[in-house]
Amino acid sequence: MSSEDQNSQEILDFASQVGASGPVTVVGGRTQWQVGGLPDPGAREVVAPSGVWSHQPEEMTVRCGAGTTLKELSEQLAKHGQMVPLDMDPTATVGGVLAVGRSGIRRLKYGHVRDLVLQIRHVDHEGKVVTSGGPTVKNVSGYDLCRLLVGSLGKFGCMAEVILRCLPVPQTTRWLSGPADPFEVYSKLYRPSSILWNGEQVWVCVEGVSSDVDAEAGLLDLEEVEGPPDLPTGRRVAVEPKSLKDLVPDGRSWVAEIGVGIVHTNDADTGWRVPEPNYSLMLDLEHRLDPTGRLNPGRQVVEA
Amino acid sequence: MQISTDTKLFDDLSAVLGSRARSGDFELGLYGKDGSVLEGQPAIVCLPVDTEEVRQVVRICHDHGRPFLARGSGTGLAGGAVPVGDPVIIATAKMNKILDVDLDNRVAWVEPGVLNLDLSKELSPLGFHFAPDPSSQQVCSIGGNVANNSGGPHCLAYGVTSAHVVAIEVVLPDGSVTVLGDLTAEPHGYDLRGIFVGSEGTMGVATKVAVRLTPNPPSVRTLLLDFADVRDGAATVSAIIAAGLIPAALEMMDKRAIEIVEAFVNAGYPTEADAVLLVELDGLPGGVEHGVEVIREVAARHEVGNIRVAVDNEERELLWKGRKNAFGAVARIKPDYYLHDTVVPRGKLVEVLEKVYNIADAYDLIAVNVFHAGDGNLHPILAYDSNEQGVMERVHAAGRAIVTASIEAGGVLSGEHGIGLEKRDYMGMLFSSHDMATQDLIREAFDPQGLANPLKVLPSGSRCSDSFRQHVPEGAWV
Numbered sequence: 001m002s003s004e005d006q007n008s009q010e011i012l013d014f015a016s017q018v019g020a021s022g023p024v025t026v027v028g029g030r031t032q033w034q035v036g037g038l039p040d041p042g043a044r045e046v047v048a049p050s051g052v053w054s055h056q057p058e059e060m061t062v063r064c065g066a067g068t069t070l071k072e073l074s075e076q077l078a079k080h081g082q083m084v085p086l087d088m089d090p091t092a093t094v095g096g097v098l099a100v101g102r103s104g105i106r107r108l109k110y111g112h113v114r115d116l117v118l119q120i121r122h123v124d125h126e127g128k129v130v131t132s133g134g135p136t137v138k139n140v141s142g143y144d145l146c147r148l149l150v151g152s153l154g155k156f157g158c159m160a161e162v163i164l165r166c167l168p169v170p171q172t173t174r175w176l177s178g179p180a181d182p183f184e185v186y187s188k189l190y191r192p193s194s195i196l197w198n199g200e201q202v203w204v205c206v207e208g209v210s211s212d213v214d215a216e217a218g219l220l221d222l223e224e225v226e227g228p229p230d231l232p233t234g235r236r237v238a239v240e241p242k243s244l245k246d247l248v249p250d251g252r253s254w255v256a257e258i259g260v261g262i263v264h265t266n267d268a269d270t271g272w273r274v275p276e277p278n279y280s281l282m283l284d285l286e287h288r289l290d291p292t293g294r295l296n297p298g299r300q301v302v303e304a
Numbered sequence: 305m306q307i308s309t310d311t312k313l314f315d316d317l318s319a320v321l322g323s324r325a326r327s328g329d330f331e332l333g334l335y336g337k338d339g340s341v342l343e344g345q346p347a348i349v350c351l352p353v354d355t356e357e358v359r360q361v362v363r364i365c366h367d368h369g370r371p372f373l374a375r376g377s378g379t380g381l382a383g384g385a386v387p388v389g390d391p392v393i394i395a396t397a398k399m400n401k402i403l404d405v406d407l408d409n410r411v412a413w414v415e416p417g418v419l420n421l422d423l424s425k426e427l428s429p430l431g432f433h434f435a436p437d438p439s440s441q442q443v444c445s446i447g448g449n450v451a452n453n454s455g456g457p458h459c460l461a462y463g464v465t466s467a468h469v470v471a472i473e474v475v476l477p478d479g480s481v482t483v484l485g486d487l488t489a490e491p492h493g494y495d496l497r498g499i500f501v502g503s504e505g506t507m508g509v510a511t512k513v514a515v516r517l518t519p520n521p522p523s524v525r526t527l528l529l530d531f532a533d534v535r536d537g538a539a540t541v542s543a544i545i546a547a548g549l550i551p552a553a554l555e556m557m558d559k560r561a562i563e564i565v566e567a568f569v570n571a572g573y574p575t576e577a578d579a580v581l582l583v584e585l586d587g588l589p590g591g592v593e594h595g596v597e598v599i600r601e602v603a604a605r606h607e608v609g610n611i612r613v614a615v616d617n618e619e620r621e622l623l624w625k626g627r628k629n630a631f632g633a634v635a636r637i638k639p640d641y642y643l644h645d646t647v648v649p650r651g652k653l654v655e656v657l658e659k660v661y662n663i664a665d666a667y668d669l670i671a672v673n674v675f676h677a678g679d680g681n682l683h684p685i686l687a688y689d690s691n692e693q694g695v696m697e698r699v700h701a702a703g704r705a706i707v708t709a710s711i712e713a714g715g716v717l718s719g720e721h722g723i724g725l726e727k728r729d730y731m732g733m734l735f736s737s738h739d740m741a742t743q744d745l746i747r748e749a750f751d752p753q754g755l756a757n758p759l760k761v762l763p764s765g766s767r768c769s770d771s772f773r774q775h776v777p778e779g780a781w782v
Contacts, residue, residue: 058546059649059680081548102490112489114498115467130742131735134716136647138679140453140502141717141727141734142761143743144466147498151490168548190522190588211590238490242408259410261489275486277493281476285494285749289742302493 003053010049010065011121011129011160017046018158020127023297026158028096029069031089035100036153040298048095048160052076060166061118061137066095066159082166085110095159101151102236105228106205108259109193114150116165122149122157125290135163154296156289170207176222177203177229182258183245188219195258196228199249202258203228231255234266238274279303313368314348317392320360324351324398335375335393339440341642341696342383342725346373346393353398355473355481355511362509363479365392365755372477373757374509376416376448379440381643382724384452384504388759394509396447402426403512409487410517411470416447416510420454423515432517435462438720439628447510453502455720457553457584457627460678462518464720466501473512474500477751487514499746504722505757507750521552521586525596526614526623529603530577534558536606537579538653541677543602544583545650549595553584554678555627558657560637561674561685568633571626577609581677582627630674631685637670638687642699645721646710650680659709660684667702681719682710707733723761731763 018024025039026046050067057080064073071090077083087104088097098120103113110116119133132145149156173193182197185204189195194205203225206216217224232253241261247254254265263272282302286293310327317325331349347370352358365372371391378385387393400417407430414423420441424433437456438444444454450472455464462468471485485497500507531537537556544554557565559578566573573580581603585595600611614620634641648656657673664671664686675683686702688695707717711733718727731740744762748754 056649056651058542058651060545060550101495107489111463111467114495115463124742128738131739132743134647134734135714136649136680136716136719138455138459138464138647138676138681138719139716140455140464140720140722142723142731142740143746144453144499144502145743145746147466147495147501148746150498151495168550190519208588209590209594212588215588215590236490238488240409240487241489242406245408257489261487274488274492275483277486277491278482278484278496279493281482281496281749282493285496285746288745288749 007049007053007065007161014046014049014158014160015123015127015129018123018127021294023294024158025296026095026099026154028067028093028099029089029091031092032096032100032102036299036301038298039296043297046158048093048158050093053161055080057082059137061135061163062166063135063161063163064094066093066162068094070094070097077166078169081169083169084116084164084166086113086116094162094164098150098159098162099152099154105196105231105257106193107257108195109191109207110167114147117146117150117162118165119163120146120149120159121161122159124157125292125295129160130157133163137165151301153299153301155286155299155301157295172210172213173205173207174213174217175203175205175225175227176217176220177201177225178222180220180222185220186259189216192216194228196255197244197258198229198255199247229255231264232266233264235268237263237265237272239263239272243272310347313364313370313392316364316368317348317350317361320357320364321350321352324353325349326351335378335395336387338378338383338385339381340383340386340724340726341699342386344387345390346387347390349393349395351395351398355475358394358475358509358511359479359481361392361394362475362477366477366479366753369753369755371755371758374447374451374505376445376451377419377443379444380448380452380724381645381721382718382726384722384724384757384760386725388725391757396445399511405430407517411487411514412517413512413514414446416445416450416513418446420444420446420449427517428520431520433520434515435459435468435518436465439631446513446515450501450510450513451503451505452720452722455676455681457555457676460554460676461550461552466498468516468518469497469501469513470516471514472497472500472510474508474510476508477753477756481511485514502722503747504724504761506747506761508756523589523592524584524586524620525592526620527583527596527599528573528612528623529581529583529599530574530609531579531581531607532577532609533607534579534657535654536608537581538657538677540581540603540606540608541653542650543606544599545678547598547602549598551583551595551678552586553582554676555582556580556673556675556677557582557627557630558673560670560672561630564633564636564672565626565630567636569622569626569629571622573626574610582623627674634672634685634687638689640688640690642686642688642703644682644684644686644703644706645718646682646707646715647719648680648682648710648713648715650677652713652715653677653680656682656709656713656715660706663702663705663709667698669698669702676719679719680715704730725760728759728761729763
């Protein structure tokens with residue numbers, strides 16, 4: 001049996017585990033398990049196949065089981081100087097990170113995790129495998145279902161296999177920190193990887209060839225540090241990037257991603273009001289793609 | 305033509321739009337075609353000026369049970385804007401305002417009829433641009449870019465339209481207005497914005513688009529590399545990427561393309577070469593210069609001839625002028641051309657290119673290749689003269705053979721032109737009937753009556769396997 005056939009068999013085995021009836025919930029690394037609410041206790045737990053099945057450095061693509069941990073993925077890719085900047089807990093799984101759909105702290109440079117996905121094979125409510133997207137780095141064949149699956153908490157299906165776009169690991173990565181106006185820092189730099197701010201201190205990540213990193217760092221009056229600060233884990237609020245200008249240092253614990261608009265905080269209620277999307281269309285879609293609501297019941301992407 | 309019902313429909317539309325609802329033979333003829341070789345016939349052409357007018361037009365179509373088709377500049381190459389099913393055309397040409405440039409959010413709200421290049425020109429003094437840059441960017445519209453999830457040479461490094469659109473105001477097929485996505489980093493709920501981008505007008509009409517502003521790079525270098533053997537050129541493409549470099553653009557032209565382009569624009573392209581690569585690097589100066597060195601090393605290992613580095617902006621623009629006018633230049637050899645669009649793994653470029661030449665020979669057509677080599681996006685041009693007896697059958701048969709060869713090499717149906725009508729019945733080459741039925745479920749959630757640009761993208765009856773099978777091309781697996 002060729003390795004590809006073996007992977008296909010693993011996907012089919014996973015599909016039969018998901019099956020066509022009864023509530024199921026897919027388990028990844030449980031690193032963001034609480035997001036969207038816990039699955040119903042009666043739901044049967046299934047685990048997606050894992051393993052980096054094919055890394056093609058010259059194509060800058062990687063095919064892996066959705067159950068692969070970020071640690072395993074990054075170790076495999078590093079052998080060829082490449083990465084997929086998912087930037088989450090190393091014990092998290094690729095499928096889990098995509099299902100939750102939250103980006104890491106270098107989103108400012110690398111974009112949303114959604115834009116790193118090329119193809120997804122998922123198991124739908126009938127226990128059938130559905131392929132969307134395509135294996136190449138560019139593709140507009142059919143509807144872009146992959147975008148919809150990212151951030152869907154498995155409500156449309158359980159991811160079995162994904163193909164991701166890889167990037168070269170930057171020659172130099174440097175974190176700098178100190179007291180500075182984060183918005184001024186942002187306007188001075190060309191596409192920095194991350195700017196974090198807690199109201200008093202900024203942390204900046206610059207990446208690239210060393211001469212550029214030195215030159216960019218030279219524009220700022222900051223000290224080199226090991227890495228980013230610990231982020232408050234209580235809540236994560238997404239606001240318009242410019243709203244971060246309204247944040248004031250008030251002694252409470254928060255860290256904001258400048259230019260992106262994400263605030264990590266321990267406050268129960270931040271007072272931010274976010275736009276309300278078209279919930280009725282979303283619920284209609286949910287119903288069409290999983291009429292009996294058997295996939296990851298209990299979890300809610302659309303708040304009732 | 306359904307005279308009596310159309311009269312009532314026309315009266316209802318005229319009541320909203322006045323003289324901007326049209327049914328003259330000239331307009332109907334004009335809006336019957338797009339950039340493809342396909343042709344249809346619309347019932348009525350509407351030229352709304354704002355969201356409210358679009359909403360009313362869609363509402364009227366909905367009440368009459370009449371299909372509608374939103375249209376930007378009509379530069380699409382897959383027949384996505386060709387009217388099928390006697391639709392009302394909603395042309396967005398008069399919705400061409402840049403509404404708000406929000407530098408604090410690095411976003412601009414624009415109307416769908418704004419032209420791609422006009423937007424980047426407007427943003428340029430502020431130090432920003434809109435990254436997707438299709439070759440048709442002088443005339444194609446942002447609404448069309450959203451519909452097709454358009455690419456362009458610089459999408460190699462920057463990503464396609466979907467990565468640059470944060471929110472879209474949409475008139476849904478039932479005539480309601482909604483906003484998909486928002487300006488926050490993680491909008492609540494499912495990514496309806498993401499599924500709408502690239503849906504080719506089958507899920508509603510975009511009436512306002514919030515696009516991401518990309519900072520202009522501080523440093524840019526453009527290089528032209530020539531090769532005595534096209535295989536070396538293609539191998540250089542893979543080797544550049546494998547060396548860990550992602551150029552802003554990495555374009556390839558074959559011998560015939562070089563000859564016709566040079567005769568057309570006099571950019572100083574080496575007409576004796578078998579292939580050229582046009583490579584652009586941008587970003588901070590250190591990374592750019594490092595990239596130039598990597599390319600020199602890699603190309604030297606692959607028998608490169610000359611490496612010409614543009615010395616100034618003028619020379620850079622001249623080199624790009626050649627690339628961006630290549631399609632028009634084809635008229636020098638034949639009056640008509642059919643432009644294909646498939647993607648293959650970069651490592652298969654040489655293999656598939658050779659197949660393209662063989663296919664063209666077998667069907668007695670001339671193949672010219674100008675394409676986005678960096679992401680494996682082939683654009684074979686089949687040049688022909690439409691006056692030749694039976695030529696279109698040969699053109700279509702050759703096109704189908706090219707698509708088949710690309711899929712066999714592990715590629716996909718389309719990199720940036722979309723599926724439209726042209727490739728609708730090829731979808732079964734890439735997707736199972738169940739895959740397509742799933743896609744159709746999503747389309748139905750947006751458009752239960754099937755009024756928005758019907759019969760595009762998915763083979764008709766994708767949810768009914770029996771009727772679907774009639775449309776599956778011969779030899780395709782499902």
